[in-house]
Amino acid sequence: MAEAAVEQEDKKGKSEEPVPKLILTSSPHQLSPDSIERIMWTVVLSLAPASLAGLYFFGLSALYVLIVSVCSTMAAEAIYQKLSGVKSTVTDGSAAVTGLLIGLTLPPGSPWWVSVIGGFFAIIICKQLYGGLGFNPFNPALMSRVFLLIAFPLQMTTWPMPSPLFSGIDASTGATPLGKLQVARLTGKGIGKAAELNIWDAFIGNLGGSIGEVSAIALLIGAAYLIYKQYITWHIPVSMIGTVMIFSGIFWMIDPSKYVNPVFHLFTGSLIIGAFFMATDMVTCPVTLKGQLLFGFGCGLITVIIRMWGGYPEGVSFAIVLMNIVSPLIDRYLRPVRYGAIKAGSR
Amino acid sequence: MWTIAGEGIHPIDRKSETSSIPISEIKPPSKVVIPLSQHIGAPCESLVKIGDLVKKYQKVGEAKGFVSSPVHSPVSGKVVAIGRFPHPSGNQSNSIVIESDGKDELIDSLKENSNYLNADPKDLKGIILGAGIVGMGGATFPTHVKLSPPQEKKITAVILNGAECEPFLTSDDRLMVEKSMEVIEGMKILMHIMGVRDGYIGIENDKPGAIKAINQSATGTNIKVISLEKKYPQGAEKQLIKSVTGKEVPSGGLPMDVGIVVQNVGTAAAVYNAVRYGVPLVERIVTVTGNGINRRGNFRIPVGTLLEHVIAECGGLAGEPGKILFGGPMMGIAQYSMLVPILKGTSGILIIPKGDVVLEDFRACIRCGRCVQACPIRLLPNMYSILGEAGKPKDAEEYHVLDCIECGCCTYVCPSRRPIVQQIRYIKAEMRKAKSKVA
Numbered sequence: 001m002a003e004a005a006v007e008q009e010d011k012k013g014k015s016e017e018p019v020p021k022l023i024l025t026s027s028p029h030q031l032s033p034d035s036i037e038r039i040m041w042t043v044v045l046s047l048a049p050a051s052l053a054g055l056y057f058f059g060l061s062a063l064y065v066l067i068v069s070v071c072s073t074m075a076a077e078a079i080y081q082k083l084s085g086v087k088s089t090v091t092d093g094s095a096a097v098t099g100l101l102i103g104l105t106l107p108p109g110s111p112w113w114v115s116v117i118g119g120f121f122a123i124i125i126c127k128q129l130y131g132g133l134g135f136n137p138f139n140p141a142l143m144s145r146v147f148l149l150i151a152f153p154l155q156m157t158t159w160p161m162p163s164p165l166f167s168g169i170d171a172s173t174g175a176t177p178l179g180k181l182q183v184a185r186l187t188g189k190g191i192g193k194a195a196e197l198n199i200w201d202a203f204i205g206n207l208g209g210s211i212g213e214v215s216a217i218a219l220l221i222g223a224a225y226l227i228y229k230q231y232i233t234w235h236i237p238v239s240m241i242g243t244v245m246i247f248s249g250i251f252w253m254i255d256p257s258k259y260v261n262p263v264f265h266l267f268t269g270s271l272i273i274g275a276f277f278m279a280t281d282m283v284t285c286p287v288t289l290k291g292q293l294l295f296g297f298g299c300g301l302i303t304v305i306i307r308m309w310g311g312y313p314e315g316v317s318f319a320i321v322l323m324n325i326v327s328p329l330i331d332r333y334l335r336p337v338r339y340g341a342i343k344a345g346s347r
Numbered sequence: 348m349w350t351i352a353g354e355g356i357h358p359i360d361r362k363s364e365t366s367s368i369p370i371s372e373i374k375p376p377s378k379v380v381i382p383l384s385q386h387i388g389a390p391c392e393s394l395v396k397i398g399d400l401v402k403k404y405q406k407v408g409e410a411k412g413f414v415s416s417p418v419h420s421p422v423s424g425k426v427v428a429i430g431r432f433p434h435p436s437g438n439q440s441n442s443i444v445i446e447s448d449g450k451d452e453l454i455d456s457l458k459e460n461s462n463y464l465n466a467d468p469k470d471l472k473g474i475i476l477g478a479g480i481v482g483m484g485g486a487t488f489p490t491h492v493k494l495s496p497p498q499e500k501k502i503t504a505v506i507l508n509g510a511e512c513e514p515f516l517t518s519d520d521r522l523m524v525e526k527s528m529e530v531i532e533g534m535k536i537l538m539h540i541m542g543v544r545d546g547y548i549g550i551e552n553d554k555p556g557a558i559k560a561i562n563q564s565a566t567g568t569n570i571k572v573i574s575l576e577k578k579y580p581q582g583a584e585k586q587l588i589k590s591v592t593g594k595e596v597p598s599g600g601l602p603m604d605v606g607i608v609v610q611n612v613g614t615a616a617a618v619y620n621a622v623r624y625g626v627p628l629v630e631r632i633v634t635v636t637g638n639g640i641n642r643r644g645n646f647r648i649p650v651g652t653l654l655e656h657v658i659a660e661c662g663g664l665a666g667e668p669g670k671i672l673f674g675g676p677m678m679g680i681a682q683y684s685m686l687v688p689i690l691k692g693t694s695g696i697l698i699i700p701k702g703d704v705v706l707e708d709f710r711a712c713i714r715c716g717r718c719v720q721a722c723p724i725r726l727l728p729n730m731y732s733i734l735g736e737a738g739k740p741k742d743a744e745e746y747h748v749l750d751c752i753e754c755g756c757c758t759y760v761c762p763s764r765r766p767i768v769q770q771i772r773y774i775k776a777e778m779r780k781a782k783s784k785v786a
Contacts, residue, residue, distance in 0.1 A: 131711070
């Protein structure tokens, strides 16, 4: 499909000027400025507010985790591509996005080797072995998180409480709101105090949890930028969060002593980062808007089921990875109705 | 708002570089090369031999078959060659070469008619056929054929296409601004031929001057000017019908299946000139633009004028050219020779300097779905791209690849820079090959 430069033949041989070589390619001859590089680095930029919020609430321990995570994925990509002799794509930003997402979903202060193992697992096992960017069926950052959660449960669930920069508070550890909820739920005493949540703290991020998950406002700022740039659409986030809110709302109305309110679900755990930054991963979500709505619905439903009745306090990662499996099927069977395929008429 | 909802794109268009430059003439060429195939359908047959003297407007090629259209000489002079010459489609084509004597001697029999709206539609169609009028938006389908739907197809409206959604091009815009009367009178003739009461002119709202001028000329008629919200490819026939009437042409069907005939505004003006003054289609308005040319503008250029003459008349090339396109950047065809002639369907010449041409290797599809959201036919271009690359054209059939209009939206938005339209053309060509083997 390469271009061909064809030297123009001068039939009469009387032209004295040099005959220009013209480039021949198929139309269109003008392309959008949105390349993979631009999209991926914009996603990195859109995660900056959440990263900064994490640094503010958890201090240097968060910074180390983020740096090691990003360096790990980029190093893994560079090393793998060097060894396999293919052109390096480490600068296209996709490895950086994966690394940043892994870092943001780790507990602040988690050991450096968790980031390194997670980064190499994500890039090599979950991306490059499938053929690189575009061929991976699962979101590498999420697969890596699920893997770490199962392999290193202790390190993955040791949550320092926020100790904002310059506040002078010593770091302590405690359970996340969802963790407390799970304990209360499984001990069968009713949720009681575990359902209490200071909405304002949850909104700005002043609660226990992963580095980048705690601040809803920071995540929403980044997400708004991505939607404005049209790099993601509203379909998956709205359908996923909407599903969680509606289902949890129904159960909460039926029995508020057993189920927490929907706002609790929204602001705790990784629902917001998952819905806007992970479920929307272009490689692993459906390509059609209708498919994306269905995909978001599935993600939301599985999240609620795991959170309410499952063995893990948080279900977002599992939900999205499970729906990644279904993505190709959704694309296969839920196609757009093409122009002229429906009977003419209307309006 | 009138527009194609959801689908389509907003490419950088740079129309403002030429949209306010009035139409001007260029120095007449000393030689014209008139291809016998300037339309969709059977090539026409030469009526002249080498050495013949011809007059301006004389018919030099006769239509062969129903879907065909004659060609005429835009100059008076002598036929110096008949043979295969470079053609803007990328092939060579049988052409008549006429050397101008510079006198522009007219043929004797120019039939004027000022009472055209009382004429028999059949006679008017005959004039249109005789004048060699074809769709001037670029598709070059013979106009008289489009105006002759089978009896059972009831036509209820004529739509004139003044959308001109292709980036860079402003020839239709200038025509509507400067010759709105010709467009409207041509439209009246088209409506009279089709026997319809309703006429629409769809114009994108980035052309306020054209909308104003056409509105003025259309006052007191049944012709409604529809201001369309700008979107590419709204000027594609099926998209325009959807925008203006809300109807969708059935897949595989034609506009007449929903009772519509669509003609380009340039075609309407040509119809008027043919019917009113007996003048055949021998010249058209061409936008010459791009960073690679010294003088941009909108020019009235005789059909058959060679590209090198046009470039010389526009102050020559600015630096080394990279691509020279006939048409705009979305659907234009890259030229391989400076010796190709302007055709009836050549709405623009876009010259891109070498430094501006970016040639990148394409990468794997990252399944972002941008092509799916951009496709105005709501197809799955990603699948064509993947199947085309894998060399499995047969598997693309179930994805309705033949509905693709090759507008280029998918390729434009692809962040992996995949040549999706080219892959689609490959699939279509393979399907044609397979079909002809069976037959």
